[in-house]
Amino acid sequence: MATLSPLLKQATPVLAERGEGAYLYDAEGRRYLDFTAGIGVTSTGHCHPRVVEAAREQAGTLIHGQYTTVMHRPLLRLTEALGEVLPDGLDSLFYLNSGSEAVEAAIRLARHATGRQNIVVFHGSFHGRTMGAAALTTAGTKFRAGIGPLMPGAAVAPFPQSYRYGWDEDEATRFALRELDYVLATTSAPADTAAFVVEPVLGEGGYVPAPPAFLEGLRERADRHGILLVMDEVQTGVGRTGRFWGHEHAAVRPDVLITAKGLASGFPLSAIAAPTAVMERARPGSQGGTYGGNAVACAAALATLEVVRDEGLVANAERQGARLNDGLRKVAADHPVIGDVRGLGLMQASEFTAPDGEPDAATAARAHRAASDRGLLLLTCGAFGNVVRMIPPLIVDGAQVDAALELWAAAVADAV
Numbered sequence: 001m002a003t004l005s006p007l008l009k010q011a012t013p014v015l016a017e018r019g020e021g022a023y024l025y026d027a028e029g030r031r032y033l034d035f036t037a038g039i040g041v042t043s044t045g046h047c048h049p050r051v052v053e054a055a056r057e058q059a060g061t062l063i064h065g066q067y068t069t070v071m072h073r074p075l076l077r078l079t080e081a082l083g084e085v086l087p088d089g090l091d092s093l094f095y096l097n098s099g100s101e102a103v104e105a106a107i108r109l110a111r112h113a114t115g116r117q118n119i120v121v122f123h124g125s126f127h128g129r130t131m132g133a134a135a136l137t138t139a140g141t142k143f144r145a146g147i148g149p150l151m152p153g154a155a156v157a158p159f160p161q162s163y164r165y166g167w168d169e170d171e172a173t174r175f176a177l178r179e180l181d182y183v184l185a186t187t188s189a190p191a192d193t194a195a196f197v198v199e200p201v202l203g204e205g206g207y208v209p210a211p212p213a214f215l216e217g218l219r220e221r222a223d224r225h226g227i228l229l230v231m232d233e234v235q236t237g238v239g240r241t242g243r244f245w246g247h248e249h250a251a252v253r254p255d256v257l258i259t260a261k262g263l264a265s266g267f268p269l270s271a272i273a274a275p276t277a278v279m280e281r282a283r284p285g286s287q288g289g290t291y292g293g294n295a296v297a298c299a300a301a302l303a304t305l306e307v308v309r310d311e312g313l314v315a316n317a318e319r320q321g322a323r324l325n326d327g328l329r330k331v332a333a334d335h336p337v338i339g340d341v342r343g344l345g346l347m348q349a350s351e352f353t354a355p356d357g358e359p360d361a362a363t364a365a366r367a368h369r370a371a372s373d374r375g376l377l378l379l380t381c382g383a384f385g386n387v388v389r390m391i392p393p394l395i396v397d398g399a400q401v402d403a404a405l406e407l408w409a410a411a412v413a414d415a416v
């Protein structure tokens with residue numbers, strides 16, 4: 001008899017039988033409020049009827065077209081639809097299955113397009129677990145320990161983590177940009193630097209929104225040095241932060257945008273977008289994959305984009321995110337162990353800190369576990385595991401946010 005590998009580490013003990021909207025149900029019919037959304041994937045909620053219908057219909061028509069062999073309509077229609085929501089100029093798209101694969105594709109594209117090797121990332125980054133993406137991942141040594149040597153050519157500069165530094169955002173931003181200039185002067189010469197790869201909100205690294213001035217500083221340096229600005233919107237894209245793309249909180253336009261997770265409501269699909277002039281510099285046929293741009297996943301993504309538009313889910317993410325942030329702050333006010341509450345839209349987190357200022361992962365873990373025992377599914381993040389994050393689906397309503405906050409307040413009281 002085969003068993004699942006002990007490699008697998010599961011955040012909750014739940015056996016999910018069925019999902020509907022913001023809820024998951026286990027085999028006994030117990031209902032959970034799912035504020036993990038499959039790690040930010042089920043953007044339209046579990047099994048949105050329009051997504052289910054689109055996938056069902058496509059599955060009965062053409063499941064797999066294989067884009068390096070034949071083209072199919074869902075891929076063409078999705079490309080047209082993404083053209084409506086992508087930043088101006090990012091008019092050329094290439095599809096893969098996962099966030100990591102899209103990051104790998106972006107690394108290759110940046111190297112081809114610039115003829116340079118190095119990639120600069122920002123401390124606390126998470127870009128994936130494949131070997132190239134792992135080299136760009138600095139959200140925790142657990143993602144890289146013992147698997148090296150990793151891809152050479154990655155350099156790390158600070159991300160403005162103001163709470164961790166104990167500074168305000170402006171100070172943290174000035175420091176981070178000064179240190180980036182130092183990295184360019186000491187470690188990765190501009191002439192060797194293909195790209196900056198950055199998340200608009202550090203995700204796995206602890207839910208730290210990038211101050212707009214930081215992203216704008218990256219844009220300015222990218223322009224000055226001919227470096228590509230690659231925005232990893234795998235977790236922040238498709239409405240998650242209360243804008244369609246997370247970088248829209250700043251006055252910047254990326255050169256390459258990476259999207260995955262929420263794009264297809266749970267079907268595996270990712271994409272990189274860039275100006276045609278940048279894509280043209282990659283060698284045709286240098287990228288590909290058996291499953292990229294799968295027809296059913298594309299149909300689900302098309303339905304997702306329609307639902308996001310028709311149900312006003314970007315505005316809902318902003319509205320419910322503000323409500324969630326407010327409520328989390330109230331819980332934190334009652335519990336000094338929560339040292340910081342932060343987030344953008346429906347990426348919200350509470351950071352647990354001991355009285356001596358050290359990360360308090362033990363209390364965070366107890367609160368996380370108590371929440372799931374009470375029927376609220378959450379995730380932790382951050383290099384020290386002391387941040388509890390909430391990523392509900394974009395369809396979440398005010399009553400569900402309030403219910404989650406009530407469960408969270410009780411879970412924190414259980415944990416302290």
Ligand code: PMP
Pocket residue numbers: 039098099100101103126127128129199203204232233234235236260261
């Ligand atoms: N980039 C970011 C910002 C992510 O949050 C993730 C997944 N957590 C990835 C890349 C990797 O995506 P995947 O797990 O689909 O490979």
